[in-house]
Amino acid sequence: MGSLRRRDVCFEYPADLRAGWHATMPEFACAANAVSLMMPYVEPYVVRAMREALPTLHGALSDDVRGYIAQEAQHHAQHRRFNDLVASQVGGVGAVESLLRRTFEWLWRTRSDRFHLAYAAASEAVAYGAARWVERHHAELFRDADPVVAALYLWHLAEEVEHKNVAYDVYDATYRSRWPLAGAMVVSMVVLAVFAFAGTTVGLWHERRLFHPVAVYRLCRWSLSFILAELPNMFASVLPGHHPTDFTDPTWFELYLIGIEQEQPAPA
Numbered sequence: 001m002g003s004l005r006r007r008d009v010c011f012e013y014p015a016d017l018r019a020g021w022h023a024t025m026p027e028f029a030c031a032a033n034a035v036s037l038m039m040p041y042v043e044p045y046v047v048r049a050m051r052e053a054l055p056t057l058h059g060a061l062s063d064d065v066r067g068y069i070a071q072e073a074q075h076h077a078q079h080r081r082f083n084d085l086v087a088s089q090v091g092g093v094g095a096v097e098s099l100l101r102r103t104f105e106w107l108w109r110t111r112s113d114r115f116h117l118a119y120a121a122a123s124e125a126v127a128y129g130a131a132r133w134v135e136r137h138h139a140e141l142f143r144d145a146d147p148v149v150a151a152l153y154l155w156h157l158a159e160e161v162e163h164k165n166v167a168y169d170v171y172d173a174t175y176r177s178r179w180p181l182a183g184a185m186v187v188s189m190v191v192l193a194v195f196a197f198a199g200t201t202v203g204l205w206h207e208r209r210l211f212h213p214v215a216v217y218r219l220c221r222w223s224l225s226f227i228l229a230e231l232p233n234m235f236a237s238v239l240p241g242h243h244p245t246d247f248t249d250p251t252w253f254e255l256y257l258i259g260i261e262q263e264q265p266a267p268a
């Protein structure tokens with residue numbers, strides 16, 4: 001068996017949970033919700049690409065892909081539940097989701113199998129970059145957040161760190177060229193930027209903070225900090241000779257997963 005395991009988590013949100021679930025920085029909730037809205041679209045897309053590659057894989061890598069698929073399926077199912085809660089409060093979420101659905105249907109219909117796998121590898125590099133950035137800022141970002149929502153994001157990011165190699169290894173076992181990886185990385189960034197902006201905008205409108213100077217300042221500061229710290233790493237991820245293990249994992253997430261496992265029975 002591979003080393004990746006599915007953790008059966010279930011997040012019980014308070015009945016009165018607000019879509020702006022951060023007590024002191026509701027704009028952070030808006031940005032995080034925007035990322036969450038993407039999950040039930042991007043993750044099934046990458047899972048489908050990996051599932052289609054599975055019959056060509058053998059040994060430890062095929063075990064890892066099964067573990068990867070189980071983790072990702074759990075991620076987007078949990079985000080779906082959370083997003084439904086956000087959509088019930090925030091107008092415009094349905095329109096963003098409809099655009100997301102059409103974007104990923106279009107990518108699947110019009111792009112090649114090689115692009116789908118390259119997109120999976122690129123998305124994992126982006127998720128890994130996001131995890132590293134959040135790890136450095138989690139004390140500031142989640143201090144006044146609803147603890148159940150914080151747990152959803154931190155569990156997801158921790159598993160992104162854990163399975164960072166899998167999509168890359170599948171791409172590498174099937175195709176050698178780095179150019180499709182670079183192209184998929186650009187597309188992945190554009191999709192992230194467009195939908196993060198759209199989702200955050202509808203959230204800020206709902207919170208009546210769309211033009212609030214503090215909200216705008218914080219969002220610009222976080223975006224710039226993320227771009228400066230992680231954009232170079234994401235493009236390094238597509239260079240010849242690079243492997244995701246070249247990056248050092250934040251230990252904090254490993255400890256976070258151990259904490260979850262201690263609350264759960266070990267798999268049979």
Ligand SMILES: [Fe+2]
Nearest residue numbers: 043072075160
């Ligand atoms: Fe995920």
Ligand SMILES: [Fe+2]
Nearest residue numbers: 072124127160
């Ligand atoms: Fe992932």
